[in-house]
Amino acid sequence: MKKLLLTTAFVFSSTVVAGGDVHWGYSGEVGADNWGKLSPDNYQCSGNNQSPINLAGFIEADLAPIKFNYSAMAKEILNNGHTVQVNLNSGSSIELDGISFDLLQFHFHAPSENHINGQSYPLEAHFVHSDKSGNLAVVAVMFKEGSASKGLMPAWQQMPKHEGDTHSLKAKFNGMEILPDSKDYYRFNGSLTTPPCSEGVRWLVMKTAVQASKQQISAFSSVLHEPNNRTIQATNARMILQ
Numbered sequence: 001m002k003k004l005l006l007t008t009a010f011v012f013s014s015t016v017v018a019g020g021d022v023h024w025g026y027s028g029e030v031g032a033d034n035w036g037k038l039s040p041d042n043y044q045c046s047g048n049n050q051s052p053i054n055l056a057g058f059i060e061a062d063l064a065p066i067k068f069n070y071s072a073m074a075k076e077i078l079n080n081g082h083t084v085q086v087n088l089n090s091g092s093s094i095e096l097d098g099i100s101f102d103l104l105q106f107h108f109h110a111p112s113e114n115h116i117n118g119q120s121y122p123l124e125a126h127f128v129h130s131d132k133s134g135n136l137a138v139v140a141v142m143f144k145e146g147s148a149s150k151g152l153m154p155a156w157q158q159m160p161k162h163e164g165d166t167h168s169l170k171a172k173f174n175g176m177e178i179l180p181d182s183k184d185y186y187r188f189n190g191s192l193t194t195p196p197c198s199e200g201v202r203w204l205v206m207k208t209a210v211q212a213s214k215q216q217i218s219a220f221s222s223v224l225h226e227p228n229n230r231t232i233q234a235t236n237a238r239m240i241l242q
């Protein structure tokens with residue numbers, strides 16, 4: 001049963017399906033330290049350009065603004081046992097490096113996976129995009145505890161409480177409502193933070209954290225069985241641009 005449900009975690013891109021049917025988690029035998037040994041398909045989990053990282057030691061760069069075109073409405077929200085994920089109708093994208101990347105889905109981690117200057121946040125959102133060739137770009141947004149996020153409300157009202165639950169979203173909303181007003185960002189080269197840990201992912205972490213209420217944060221973490229953050233990976237030779 002576990003196997004069958006896990007496949008839903010990887011429907012967002014056929015290019016990252018490899019290894020998706022091997023059981024994994026965040027602790028014990030199937031925890032993050034062992035992902036590379038769980039399947040030959042997970043060989044990249046022990047690579048040198050893995051995510052998440054502690055973002056620090058920034059290199060000044062003239063980063064072009066990301067052009068957001070998040071016009072499509074969210075379609076459904078699901079709990080795949082590893083996260084809560086919102087799937088989008090087609091039609092949302094970002095433009096980066098002169099390339100269009102379609103927004104496929106966004107999902108959450110509690111506590112945050114990436115750290116900024118050594119700081120962890122209680123919640124992090126990942127907006128996962130793919131270009132026509134299957135190259136991935138992830139926009140990450142940090143949440144700090146404060147006032148309730150209006151952007152989260154339509155999805156949170158239909159929080160899927162059990163692994164395998166999928167709900168059609170009744171209220172209209174799109175990911176733009178979750179992003180901070182300022183779209184300044186850090187950039188680095190990383191990977192998927194879940195098996196098969198595929199590298200070559202463009203990571204774009206918003207500098208400005210947004211707020212979510214304590215209730216919103218706990219509403220998310222309470223439907224998962226354990227914290228769903230992979231441990232911080234070595235930065236190695238990578239540059240973190242700002």
Ligand SMILES: [Zn+2]
Pocket residue numbers: 107108109126193
């Ligand atoms: Zn993620």
